[in-house]
Amino acid sequence: MEFILLWGFYILTFYAFLPGIVSRLFGFRVFKKGRSDHELALTFDDGPDPVYTPMLLDLLNKYNAKATFFVLGVYAEKHPELLQRMHDEGHVIGIHNYVHKTNWLMRPRTVKRQIRKTSDIIEHTTGKRPVYYRPPWGIVNLFDFSNLGHLQIILWSGMFNDWRKKVGVERLYNRMMHKCRGGEVLLLHDCGLTLGADREAPANMLIALEQFLQRAEERELKCVRIDELIKSSDRYRALHPTWLKRSVIRIWLAYEQGFHLLFGMKTTNVSDPVFHFRVRPYYGESLLLDDGVELKRDDQVLELHFDNKRLFEIGRHARSEMQIAIQMIRATEKALPELAEYLAERPELCSNVKALYGVSMIHRGPEQFGFTVRDLPPGLFSWLSRKYLRLLMSVIHPHGKRRLRQNKEQLVPKLTAMSLETLFARYGKHTDYAFDSNSSDCLLINPSNRVGKTPNIL
Structure with a gap:
């Protein structure tokens, strides 16, 4: 029994824990923060949601902001009209698996199947195959680094617990303002249906986000798509x-x-x-x-x-x-x-x-x-x-x-x-x-x- 437990610990460590630590601490094979003086990236996970995603798109249009949506295939399949609107309004659509399940609990073949299924849904709706992927909870396994083909893994530099309603608008806004600067990749959620989230939490997020967009505009910060931030960061690193x-x-x-x-x-x-x-x-x-x-x-x-x-x-x-x-x-x-x-x-x-x-x-x-x-x-x-x-x-x-x-x-x-x-x-x-x-x-x-x-x- 001890032998089995020991091998299980080793497998879990090398398959799950170490890749997660390496990607989070050192940014190995992932993009989690850019280098830019005047641009930051807004990213939204877990949608699309028929109630909150249209409200979010209206808000982004109001402030001429672009964003990146990491969608779950199960919801994207139900609401293709929201995918099409995201695409038509100039936002980037990425993959967040078909269902919100951690990659630690799935075999590499299962992860790949979830990604392919979601990718097919996005391409069928928008005509464009996605190139960005965010694993649920940002958790990668050992094979994600080499098993994702053309996909670029995107993590984040700012996360604010906005999926919890009790955080409230004021605290959420204050937390977001700590990351109101160039190069940041902000993680927010336009759907509250996943495990551990509150259904009404996106309502608080939308109020706090509008205040954030107002302040970003005052500071001459531009909210851009993740691909634009990556390009800006490449130019910045090339010059510096x-x-x-x-x-x-x-x-x-x-x-x-x-x-x-x-x-x-x-x-x-x-x-x-x-x-x-x-x-x-x-x-x-x-x-x-x-x-x-x-x-x-x-x-x-x-x-x-x-x-x-x-x-x-x-x-x-x-x-x-x-x-x-x-x-x-x-x-x-x-x-x-x-x-x-x-x-x-x-x-x-x-x-x-x-x-x-x-x-x-x-x-x-x-x-x-x-x-x-x-x-x-x-x-x-x-x-x-x-x-x-x-x-x-x-x-x-x-x-x-x-x-x-x-x-x-x-x-x-x-x-x-x-x-x-x-x-x-x-x-x-x-x-x-x-x-x-x-x-x-x-x-x-x-x-x-x-x-x-x-x-x-x-």
Whole structure:
């Protein structure tokens, strides 16, 4: 009996208690508080309720506030019109299980089934699949960190016992005002039907919330959706990294400089580099590029490395992933003509080079520049590339860890290559040259006439 009790204690500790403590104290794999000067997030659990949720939506509309609703599937199924109204009025809808039951008392398969069922209800009603999840009572088990797929777990930084009617309006309002500042994630309830809650408690919450919204407006605080607070927090952290993050970045960039020196990496623009490169043999399998050039083993390639300091600065100051992409596109548009001119002026450097070559997880869109994009053949090199580039992104990219969690299936390193023929044809503007397809030699024809000439490919 003692043996069974001891093993039961161990299982309960590692399955339930430790994951809960780690997530609450250290924020491991959860979002519970943001970093923002002028934005906070209102979140509401346990609804929708046919009495109080419409009143809450009216109140949020009155103060132009947005919120995040973590709904129970059993009530969402009964009141799809409330889900639709939440969605239409610009709020975010997340998952709070199908029934209000702690994950400690359910097997991982049962938790996953409850989440999927609620997710299907939300998507069927609104046309949008939810991406945020709050477990009942904020309690996670060991498998929740890896068993939730694309979902982001959301906890809170302020909870006020608003599900108890005896707390009263005044005490509830005072408690809420202690968290009336930027970055906070406030937990409230728009339904009092769960175990331990009072049916009429949301009425007190609505009165206290209106007073809170008035004061937040006076303080120029904006109530935003949880996704907006996450983005604001990412921008804040990008502009104000912790000392540990700054130290790690400095070490990594110093390592990169050492790598460039050790392997003789070059760049076309020392003061404002985009690419660093070196000439080396190609060791992969034969590769047919989109322009018909075949890259064979031991052919000479110009290996490209994106400047990681530039990548960090782009991500640090960009306000969205789209801005990062746009700035990288602009940097590449500037760098490729510089590279074509650099090589055309140095025929001794590119005399045996057949193609540009690189491996990157940033591979959506290079085709528009003339690159061929292919999957890396499975093997040790592919595995090492994936591990290295994921580590690099988590360190250098300001939003790297979040991107790795949310876009894991998309962030796979791929091979990108462009023949020198295509490089000179598309980006060479200041020299005439010929390309010997038999020897793969780049031959400079007329170095003195460098203005307004269109290169010819033979």
